[in-house]
Amino acid sequence: MNVALESPEMLLLIIPVVIAGFYLLRKTKTKLVEWRMLVAFLLVLALAAPYTTVTQTISEENPSLVLVQDQTASMGIFPEETGTDLYQALTADTPTTLVQLTGEKTSLGDAVTQYSGLGNQIVLVTDGNSNSGKDLTEALRFAKDADTPVYLVQPELETNDLSVEILGDKTVVVNNKNEVEIVVRQASEQSVSYFLEIFVDGELIQSRQFMQDARDNTISITLEPFTTLGAHNMNVRISDVSGGDLNEVNNEFYKSLYVIPKPKLTLVTGETGSPLASVLSNLYEVSIVNGYPGTNIADSKVLVLDNQFIDTFSEAEIKEIKNYVSNGGGLIVVGGNRAYNYGSYLNSSLEEVLPVISKPSEYKGGRNLVLLLDVSPSTTAHGTQGDILSNAIKILENDNMKDANVGVIAFGNAAYDVSNGFVFMGLPQNLAVLEEKIRTLTPTNQTETSLDQGLGITKQMIEGKDGELDVIIISDGGIEDSYDQSLQTAQTLKDMGVNMYFIHIRSSAPSQIDKVRTFYAEKLMQELGIEDNYEPLDMGERTNIVFEDLVTTPGEEEEEESEDPGIYPLLEYSPDHFITKNVNLTTASITGYNQVTPKAGAERLVITATGQPVLTTWRFGLGRVAAFTTDNGGNEATRWASALYNGTNSKLISGMANWAIGNPQAEEGAVVEALDTWLGTPSDLTLIMYDEGVPQLKLDGAPLDLALTGRNTYEASVSPDKIGIHDISGYPLAVNYPLEYLEVGFNNDIEPLILATGGKIYTEKEARALLLKDARQNSERESNDPVSLKVYVLLAALVLYLGEILVRRIREMRRLKQSQGETGA
Numbered sequence: 157m158n159v160a161l162e163s164p165e166m167l168l169l170i171i172p173v174v175i176a177g178f179y180l181l182r183k184t185k186t187k188l189v190e191w192r193m194l195v196a197f198l199l200v201l202a203l204a205a206p207y208t209t210v211t212q213t214i215s216e217e218n219p220s221l222v223l224v225q226d227q228t229a230s231m232g233i234f235p236e237e238t239g240t241d242l243y244q245a246l247t248a249d250t251p252t253t254l255v256q257l258t259g260e261k262t263s264l265g266d267a268v269t270q271y272s273g274l275g276n277q278i279v280l281v282t283d284g285n286s287n288s289g290k291d292l293t294e295a296l297r298f299a300k301d302a303d304t305p306v307y308l309v310q311p312e313l314e315t316n317d318l319s320v321e322i323l324g325d326k327t328v329v330v331n332n333k334n335e336v337e338i339v340v341r342q343a344s345e346q347s348v349s350y351f352l353e354i355f356v357d358g359e360l361i362q363s364r365q366f367m368q369d370a371r372d373n374t375i376s377i378t379l380e381p382f383t384t385l386g387a388h389n390m391n392v393r394i395s396d397v398s399g400g401d402l403n404e405v406n407n408e409f410y411k412s413l414y415v416i417p418k419p420k421l422t423l424v425t426g427e428t429g430s431p432l433a434s435v436l437s438n439l440y441e442v443s444i445v446n447g448y449p450g451t452n453i454a455d456s457k458v459l460v461l462d463n464q465f466i467d468t469f470s471e472a473e474i475k476e477i478k479n480y481v482s483n484g485g486g487l488i489v490v491g492g493n494r495a496y497n498y499g500s501y502l503n504s505s506l507e508e509v510l511p512v513i514s515k516p517s518e519y520k521g522g523r524n525l526v527l528l529l530d531v532s533p534s535t536t537a538h539g540t541q542g543d544i545l546s547n548a549i550k551i552l553e554n555d556n557m558k559d560a561n562v563g564v565i566a567f568g569n570a571a572y573d574v575s576n577g578f579v580f581m582g583l584p585q586n587l588a589v590l591e592e593k594i595r596t597l598t599p600t601n602q603t604e605t606s607l608d609q610g611l612g613i614t615k616q617m618i619e620g621k622d623g624e625l626d627v628i629i630i631s632d633g634g635i636e637d638s639y640d641q642s643l644q645t646a647q648t649l650k651d652m653g654v655n656m657y658f659i660h661i662r663s664s665a666p667s668q669i670d671k672v673r674t675f676y677a678e679k680l681m682q683e684l685g686i687e688d689n690y691e692p693l694d695m696g697e698r699t700n701i702v703f704e705d706l707v708t709t710p711g712e713e714e715e716e717e718s719e720d721p722g723i724y725p726l727l728e729y730s731p732d733h734f735i736t737k738n739v740n741l742t743t744a745s746i747t748g749y750n751q752v753t754p755k756a757g758a759e760r761l762v763i764t765a766t767g768q769p770v771l772t773t774w775r776f777g778l779g780r781v782a783a784f785t786t787d788n789g790g791n792e793a794t795r796w797a798s799a800l801y802n803g804t805n806s807k808l809i810s811g812m813a814n815w816a817i818g819n820p821q822a823e824e825g826a827v828v829e830a831l832d833t834w835l836g837t838p839s840d841l842t843l844i845m846y847d848e849g850v851p852q853l854k855l856d857g858a859p860l861d862l863a864l865t866g867r868n869t870y871e872a873s874v875s876p877d878k879i880g881i882h883d884i885s886g887y888p889l890a891v892n893y894p895l896e897y898l899e900v901g902f903n904n905d906i907e908p909l910i911l912a913t914g915g916k917i918y919t920e921k922e923a924r925a926l927l928l929k930d931a932r933q934n935s936e937r938e939s940n941d942p943v944s945l946k947v948y949v950l951l952a953a954l955v956l957y958l959g960e961i962l963v964r965r966i967r968e969m970r971r972l973k974q975s976q977g978e979t980g981a
Contacts, residue, residue, distance in 0.1 A: 157946065162205035169200045191960040193220050197251040198953035200451070206945040216935035218250040222271040225254060228262045229896050231623035231817045233343050233402050234311035238920050239281035245924050246279075257282075260836060260896045265290035273302030277915075277931050279923075281309045284903030287895045294397040296909040305914040305934045309923045310902055316352065316400035317343045317900045320392055326832065327820055330415050331381045332439055338375040338392050343901030345371055348399035356390045371901060388413040389881045406897035410831075412832055412888035417441075419820045421813065422449050425462035431789035432462060432490060433803030435809050448473045453480050457817045458670035462788050463492030466500045474505045476815035482777030486816030492787040493794050496750035501744055511774035514781045516751040517767065523560040523577060523624040526617060527551065528610045532568040533599045538663035540632040540695060541599065547659055547699050548594050557581050559767035563617050564590060566597055567610030577617065580727065581869060592908040607631065608641035615649060624650055628701070633660045633677035643683055650684055657689045659699050723747055724764040733761050735771070735782075735811040744805045746770070748796035750785040762808070771812065780816050828853065830874065832890040834898075838875040840890060844868060853885045860884075 162166070177193040223246065246252040253276075254475030255267055264286035271278055278299065286292035299306050324336030342348055347369050354362040355911055361380075362890040366373065393408040401407070418441040423433060428444050436442050443452065449471055453459050459480065471475070481487050489495065489510060501507045501514040529546050535541035536948055552562065561578035565571055574593050579586045607629065618625050627649060632949075635642060650656060681690035692697060709810060726744045728736045742760065754772050762771035772783045786797040798803055814820070821827050822847050833839035841860070845851055845868045853860045855874055862870040874889070876882050882889045907917055914934055918927060 159206055159208050160807060162207060164204055164357065166200060166203040166205075169203065170197060173200060188960070188964070191956065195953050195957045195960070197950050198956065202946050202953065203950040206949060207942045208945060210941055210943050217932065219251040219490070219931045219935040220276050221246055221250060221279055221931060222276045223252055223254050223279040223281065224264070224271075224819065225256045226262060226264065226268045226280070227256050227258050228263065229260045229894070230285060230900065231283060231311075231347045233317050233900070234283070235314055238309070238311040242279075242281060242920065242923055242927075246928060249928055260894045261288035262286050262896060263289035263965075265292040265295035268292070268299055268306060272299040272304040273641070274303060274304075277306060277934060278306045279309060279927065280910075281311065282304060283899075283901060284308065285899040285904045290759075292906060293909060294477040296371050296913060300913045302910075305913075305931070306910055307915040307923070307927055307930070308907070308910045308917045309920060310917065311920060313901070315402050315940065316335055316346065316405075317402040318348065318351075318394060318397055319403075319406035319898055319900050320409045321898060322390065322392055322409050324411070325415050326412060327416060328382065329416070329418050329439065329820065330385055331383060333381055334379045334413075336377050336379060336390070336411070338377060340366070340368060340373045340375070340394060341898075341900055342368060342371060342399075342628060345369065346399055348397060350394040350398070351396040353393045353395070354390065355392070357388055382413070382415040385415050385417065385884070387886060388415055389888055393912075394457065404902075405893045406980035408830075408889040409892055410879070412881055412890040414888060416821050419817050419822075420455055421458045421460060421817075422453050422456040423460045423462060424449065424464060425460075425467075425788070427462070427788060427790060427792075430462070431798065432460075432809065433788070435801055435806050436460065436776060436813060439810055440813065451476075452896060453477075453485065456485070457820065458486035458488060460488045460813075461495075462490045463494045463791060464489075464499065465494040466506060467506050469506070471505060477506070478509055478776075481779035481781060484778040484818070486779055486813075486818065487776075487781045488722075488812060489781075489783055490781075490817050491750040491785040492790055492791045492796075496752055496785055498750065499864075501842065509776050509781055510755075510783050511772045511781055512752035512754050514750070514752055514783065517753045517769065523557070523626065524563075524618060524621045525551075525557070525560050525626045525628065526563045526565060526614045527613060528607070528627065528629045528631075529564065529566050529574075529594070529597065530568070530607075530629075530634075531566045531597050531599050532632075532634065534634045535632050536599045536756065537967075538819055540663050541659040543630070543661045543693070543695050543697075543916050544630045545594050545597060546704065547661070547693070549591050550698055551595075551628065551701065552581065552591060558689075559763070562590065563614075565610050565613050565617075567606050568599060569606060571606055571609035571613050573613060573617070578621075585731070592912075596908060596911050606638050607635045607643055608638040610643060611645040611649065615645065615652075618649075618652070618654065625652070626657070627654050628659060630659045630661070632663055633675050633678065635676050635680070639676055639680070643680060646680065646684055650686070655689070655859055656681075656684065656686060657691065657701060659701070660690065660692045662692055662694055690807070694827065724766065724768070726770060727763055727765060729760045729763045733759065733773075733815075735773070735808065735815045736761050738805045739811060740804065741808070744799055744808075746786050746800065748786065748794055748799045752783065752785050756920060771808070773815070780818060782812050782816055826851070828884060828887040830884065830887065830889050832892070834892050834895040835877070835879055836875070836894050838873045841872045841874055841884065843870040843872075845870070855884050855889075856882055 173196045175191060177189060180189045204472045223239065223243050227556055228527050243252060243254045246953055257263065257267065264280065264282060268278060269290050296306060319341045321339045322336055323339060324334065328334045347367065349365060349367050349523055351365050352363065353360060356379065389410065389412050391408060391410045395407065421436060421440045422443045422445065423436060424445055424447065426432060426446055427433065433444060443449065459477065477487065487509065496514040500837035507514060529548055530544055535544055551557065558581055560581050562575065562581055563578045564574040566574050574597065575590055579590055581587055632717060646656060658677050658681050660675060678690050681687045691701065693699065726741045726746065728739065728741055730736060749764065749768055749770055752769055758774040760769050760772050763769055774781055787794045789798045789801040800808060825845045827846065828841065830839050830841040843851055843853060843862060851862055851870050853862065855876065860872045860874065862872050865871045876891045879891055879893060883889060910917055916930055
């Protein structure tokens with residue numbers, strides 16, 4: 157028990173008590189003074205007001221609820237009375253506030269943020285599609301941090317609705333083919349059919365009937381090259397919908413296109429006929445030179461150095477390249493047998509611009525890890541479940557796990573594969589999905605802890621796997637029922653070369669300990685002969701398990717490559733980047749690469765399956781730099797990457813060049829940029845004046861008010877009030893149906909975030925039966941309340957004082973009797 161003082165300064169009164177006490181002791185030399193001093197000490201302590209804190213569980217019988225009823229336009233496919241009826245049912249039993257969202261914008265994030273952290277619990281009656289205000293994902297994370305449970309009630313779908321959208325670049329290059337994606341969404345998962353028409357500049361170019369069973373259908377369309385510069389447009393329309401379609405406003409979508417001349421690139425290469433040169437020449441206006449191009453690079457959007465040895469350039473030329481990139485130019489450095497580690501780039505002036513260092517990476521992939529997580533009921537009963545899951549997530553976030561393959565298996569009365577096989581941790585979205593799956597694991601109903609079954613699934617999962625094989629068991633140690641079978645399977649895994657670890661979250665459960673007072677978890681590792689891999693943790697502690705880098709020395713790897721180049725499958729390490737988001741490298745592979753290490757601040761986009769960087773990017777000054785550390789696909793000495801310049805894989809090359817280009821428009825005259833928008837949503841317009849002149853723009857003939865926001869840069873906000881294609885002094889702007897009608901049906905992506913707040917997801921019927929019960933359970937919380945000890949100190953002082961008086965009176969009575977006896981004698 158921890159004791160504290162409200163008024164510790166009162167303890168200073170002890171000083172005069174001590175001084176007076178010692179003075180009286182020297183004068184009287186009696187025990188009375190000592191007793192009185194002790195009483196005085198206790199009285200001073202009482203003045204200091206000692207107290208302690210007591211933890212107690214508080215449960216609200218009538219928790220405060222805020223019901224947010226989404227009645228915006230997109231909710232017309234659901235019964236309107238769902239939220240109202242639920243509100244009436246809840247408010248009869250507990251304090252409930254009703255908040256209604258209406259109109260053609262849904263600001264769920266604002267509502268969640270507003271009512272979080274105020275002792276409330278939030279109930280959302282909605283489809284989960286938020287399109288205005290604070291991002292709903294961020295709002296739910298805020299609610300989680302504020303300990304505010306959020307419940308989601310999904311109304312029953314009454315009718316279907318379809319929407320259509322066009323995805324693709326607005327700025328396109330003349331005489332180049334362009335790809336766009338048409339996305340048709342439906343609210344339900346029923347089978348529907350519709351007739352799709354595609355128009356370009358008002359002319360029908362394609363039409364056909366489609367059948368759709370899934371929520372989303374993505375249709376890729378290749379547009380024929382535009383041969384004229386300037387404004388163009390396209391629109392798509394769905395009609396003859398079978399299966400229900402509530403709104404027609406979202407059945408047509410417009411997209412504006414602005415065609416520009418081919419951007420200029422400069423390619424420095426000794427192989428003018430390489431696949432790299434061919435791909436770039438088909439897409440851009442390319443100047444091919446064999447050697448430094450001189451001041452001509454100033455007219456180029458991007459400088460491409462193809463397999464160039466460092467001695468190709470003088471220090472003065474490298475300085476010009478640095479200035480060119482710093483001022484906004486793009487740079488792509490392609491590898492090969494004369495570049496990077498083969499081209500003496502290490503510690504050179506050119507390397508200062510690059511996002512990589514020309515030496516081998518400090519790690520190599522190849523680790524296969526299985527996490528075995530205990531989800532038996534004992535983990536809840538003894539309070540260890542949260543620690544088990546938190547330690548698992550900490551392991552996943554270890555830096556040396558970035559290139560590992562991880563499988564997650566849960567075991568309780570039975571075992572099951574949570575991750576559906578191994579998952580590559582080099583992809584950020586894979587890590588996020590696996591962490592969310594772990595967070596939402598719940599205990600099984602029966603009491604057995606079948607570790608042996610979990611080890612059996614592990615054995616099946618890792619059979620045939622090469623590289624490092626690791627298995628980490630995280631459990632509360634209550635494995636006595638399956639101990640013998642678990643030991644047998646664990647021994648088999650050890651004989652297969654598997655490194656086994658046991659992270660034991662200890663509790664007071666007697667089942668964890670055998671007859672000789674040894675933890676079963678520890679005993680298992682001792683009998684396997686790997687007791688050093690046993691890590692006991694108390695509740696609240698986190699593992700310190702260390703994974704060693706899987707390193708191959710440069711000499712060993714180069715020797716291996718020279719004997720057998722092998723085949724290296726490629727992986728998209730950052731699939732959401734501009735370069736890789738529309739690229740599918742599932743079948744792409746290379747036979748070689750340059751040895752490099754990404755610098756701090758660089759972004760790896762493409763790697764080999766063994767973790768070696770192939771495409772790494774960063775910003776240098778105002779410019780963009782890409783290190784493409786495989787070859788041009790036709791180098792006679794290497795021919796590492798031929799597959800990357802064929803078919804759809806070549807999108808990686810064009811995406812890399814487009815990213816390095818940045819703004820493809822020529823820096824001359826007046827350049828306008830404005831994104832297509834939605835009815836009721838403003839679009840921010842930017843005008844850059846590269847030549848002298850008066851900035852003037854008109855929207856559909858009406859002058860716009862421009863605000864100077866930078867050097868020769870002007871901005872305006874435009875919000876046309878009609879759907880269709882609008883004209884901004886020759887620059888096109890598409891305005892589509894209100895954003896409210898884009899996403900239709902339930903947004904399943906927010907379900908893990910709802911669960912993470914401690915809330916649940918219900919149908920309307922389930923909400924009436926279970927929501928209030930769950931809210932009462934979630935209202936239980938621990939409260940640390942102060943308890944004063946002053947009365948006990950005063951009572952002790954009183955007891956001492958009365959005791960002293962009583963003892964003194966007894967002594968006096970004894971002396972009195974004794975003196976009377978002597979007198980009578």
